[in-house]
Amino acid sequence: MKLLVVEDDPDLRRQLVTSLSGRGYTVEETGDGEEALYLGREFPYDLAIVDLGLPSLSGVDVIRRWRAEDKEFPILILTARGDWQDKVEGLEAGADDYLVKPFHMEELAARINALLRRAAGHAKPKLSFGPLTIDTVGRVVHRNGEVVSLTSFEYRTFEYLVLNAGKTISKTELTEHLYHQDYDRDSNVLEVFVRRLRQKLDPDQDLQPITTVRGLGYRFDLPVDSDSK
Template sequence: MMRILVVDDDVKLCEVLKRGLEENAYAVDCVHDGDSGVNYAETDSYDLIILDIMLPGKDGLSICQELRSKKIGTPIIMLTARDTVEDRVRGLDTGADDYLIKPFAFTELLARMRALLRRDSPSKSPELAAGELVINTNTREVYWKKSLIHLTTKEYTILEYLMRNQGAVVTRTMIESHAWDYDLDSISNLVDVYIRRIRQKIDPEQGKQIIRTVRGAGYKLAVQ
């Protein structure tokens, strides 16, 4: 599961992007000014940043320059209403990876995000595999023993995160921080509930579990 930071002072646009991205199994944090954008980008780990140029406080160009000077290489897509070649060149020269002019189609944003995330991935393939469990991250289809498994958005988000960390122990806190945003109140045992649901869908007969409980730590997705 990928974690996205959106920095834009247009609150309504942020709400639309957040809802749309979460429906596509991304975890999203939104902030509305430049200083908060820098703080979030420096203190948390994001897979991609969507950054508006015109912001209260630090503008997007300054933020991008600052992050790159601090060796933060998170892919950045800049959003702006400026459509001149010079403006696009300035954005790319400060360290942005892509440039999208407002207004834009949400499907185009998703396509550009996927392209950047693939570029930074060790594998260019959209498929993640663990034994007979296969995920297509483009279509969000999940197959177990070649049969299509239907997961909810949250179930898919958690399973993809486990797949991307295959073989490693993933704590409940790590899952929480990637699958839910900062506005979530106490989530108690929700992680355990979702893991149980995923297990039931992948292996209804509860045979050899591919998602293993690591007592006192969390979970590990392992084939053997």
Template sequence: MRILLAEDDHDLAQRLQPLLEQAGFVVDAFADGRAAEEHGQVEDLQAAIVDLGLPGLDGLSIIERWRANGRTFPVLVLTARGRWHDKLAGFDAGADDYLTKPFQPDELVLRLRALIRRSTGHASPRLQCGPLQLDVNAGRFSLHGSELALSPQEFRLLGYFIHHVDTVIGRERLGEHVFDSGFDPDSNALDVLLGRVRRKLDIDLIQTVRGQGWRLTAPA
């Protein structure tokens, strides 16, 4: 799943990006507010993490512009400010959650997963498709009750599917949420990855919809 990270503290960004990637996210990172705002206007994102004190364009203005343009992905605000009126301003701008620095990295991941889960219409922290289950909080897939051993890319692919059960997902959209950067829709990388995941599932959960893409659906 692809997310945006807008953070101008280089050391913090360098710590957060690998943490988020390990948690199963493709991360588009920006240190400049204007570049982050422009990226969020055009890219298919599952969520954004935005620091309020960005150069070029502050975090509140970024969120306001996204919301004014109909961008509805959840936004988690990071800031060193802890005063209530700063938090209120963030929520008024359209933020969905708020984390004050310093914070525990694991809390950031848990809050982000919860935001994405709720934004895709899931109330429970355990997402289900037939015998396949994702424990969102633990970041772990199981099949028939046994944990699935997945590579980071395999986890991203199944994670995106299980957040969009019974939805047909095209090649370009799926590839952008699975691969780090430079995904070529004409390559066979996605087909190879899908083949590996299907073999690990050993049941027909991922269906091909000819000419459109794929969907995850429970067997009849």
């Protein structure tokens, strides 16, 4: 999952990027409102974290303009202000949730996880697809109750496909949501990783959870168990 962090305090921004990168997210950053507006317009993000007090363009204005241009990724606002009206203004501009500074990184991570699940139509952190279960909080996958050993990249690939189940995801889109903008995008490398992921998830080839749609990309096809939605 690719996140955009918009925070003008360089120390806090660095902490956010370090913490979220350590949790397996691909994170891009800026401390400027105008640049944030541009990035949100031009690049695909799964979620944005936006401070309300920004130079050049306020966080509220950035959010309002994104929403006016039909940018639908979830937005979590950060504010050090105690006035409830600021929070209301941010939410009315189109934000989905808020945190007041100072906050614990664990709470931020939990809010992010909840927003990403909600955007994908899931309320619970653990999703089951027959013998496969993914825990989006613990970031672990089980098959028939046994942990499937995945690399960080393999987990992120699987999570993205699961949260977009039923949709065909192009190799370009998958790469854009897993890597930084300047990553050397080699589709052959992506194919190797997806093949390895298939082998780990489906060693007996009886599930076939990931379908290759020739010329278009990949699609996760297993239906979610009704009690894990």
